[in-house]
Amino acid sequence: MNKLLKIPTGLVLASASPRRRELLLQLMPALQLHILPADIDESLIATEVGADRVLRLARAKAAAVLASLPKHLSSYPVLAADTEVVLDGCPLGKPESNTHAVELLKKLSGRTHQVTTAVQLIQGEVAQQAVVTTDVSFRLLSNDEILAYVATGEPSDKAGGYGIQGLGAAFVTGINGSYSNVVGLPLEQIYLQLRQLKYTVI
Template sequence: MNKKIPAGLVLASASPRRRELLLQLMPEVKLHILPANLDESLITSETGTARVLRLAEAKATAVKANLPKAFTNYPILAADTEVVLKGVPLGKPESFDHAVALLQQLSGCSHQVTTAVQLLQGEKVQQAAITTEVSFKELTKGEIVAYVATGEPMDKAGGYGIQGLGAAFVTGIQGSYSNVVGLPLETVYLQLRQLGYTVI
């Protein structure tokens, strides 16, 4: 069967993890990386789901407004991922000590990882938010400090990367694994189909 994939796809993110996941789904697609430079500060009382939906939409809209003419007909994909503990979005570490504090909060607990995906092409818009439950083992202070010292946590929601060394702390996962990495591929696949593309 012939596969119909986009001639090109604009990724509104500088995340190497999202890039790798998209190429896992569509190895032949020509990806154009156009990050949206936005203020991603937490808004007081904003839920994790509301936050990621707002930011994914804002990223896609910002990139569309400045899209080069050569990319006019390409789908634009934006995403935002948040780690939520007991209803509170944790954001990304702002310092070494903040990363340590985030991981101390996650130690021995279950938390949620929610990613919003916004895919648009012209006037067509697909938006979804996916949540995965992740459980952590009890962490010692030494484990946390050693992990933060690797630098891996510093650009990641919640202060860990499940696709890297952070996997050693995960005792269980319910839901999409790729969602925790930063992009739920099963959702992107369905959204592409809604736009008329068949990637498998």
């Protein structure tokens, strides 16, 4: 971004993700950010498609944090998000083990998948939500490449078992849509939502 102006208020992020924190501060370096992770069950529901799952979880995260919001933060907006990697309409979730991570990467090898993020931004009676999807294409991966990547530990906490902002970038041949969405927050959408709440971003 070009010249960014300081804003007078802060924001509550309902996530412990360092990637989401970094993205928000990239957009608004002067933001007073309060991290209050939501403690909810993120188990997959077999009948859910990707958009349904991320919307449900983003809403649940926001509701959980709002229910226990400290009084001194009660005037701040709460931002919750959930990101899912979807292949052939099926959400893949995060790897539960190294073996599972290998399985996920084998499924993604040589294919195009979708990364879908739902964002829920709430301040008082105003609630905004959106779903953003990006297509990501992988080249064919050898078994040795997959095993070596999993051994780095990078896939362990990431949807689909890879991080495009890290070593996983070596697998990506192209994206169609928002790059920051694949990292964890669609900044172009967050920007528009915050403007609706009278934040000065640019």
